[in-house]
Amino acid sequence: MGRCVICGTQGILLKLDNQGRCENCAQQVLRKDQEEEESFNYFYAGLLRVVKEIQGPVEIDKELTKAQESIPQFQEKIDKCNSLLNDVYND
Numbered sequence: 186m187g188r189c190v191i192c193g194t195q196g197i198l199l200k201l202d203n204q205g206r207c208e209n210c211a212q213q214v215l216r217k218d219q220e221e222e223e224s225f226n227y228f229y230a231g232l233l234r235v236v237k238e239i240q241g242p243v244e245i246d247k248e249l250t251k252a253q254e255s256i257p258q259f260q261e262k263i264d265k266c267n268s269l270l271n272d273v274y275n276d
């Protein structure tokens with residue numbers, strides 16, 4: 186007699202997969218795995234988008250006084266790097 190390792194359902198005709206799960210529980214686990222994968226892919230795509238923004242070029246004027254106007258763009262990239270590190274290590 187089979188008995189599902191997750192929900193405990195048992196029966197003579199109960200089909201279990203190779204990990205001892207009934208079809209219902211196996212489906213639920215599969216769905217949860219898919220949701221987690223989608224969630225991870227969404228998170229990862231977001232990280233890649235920020236990395237691309239950070240890697241983007243900063244136009245710097247050859248004239249020194251105008252070149253200084255580019256400094257905030259570097260600060261913005263540093264802020265994005267810090268935010269990225271927070272997202273990666275605090276989630």
Ligand SMILES: [Zn+2]
Nearest residue numbers: 189192207210
């Ligand atoms: Zn089950």
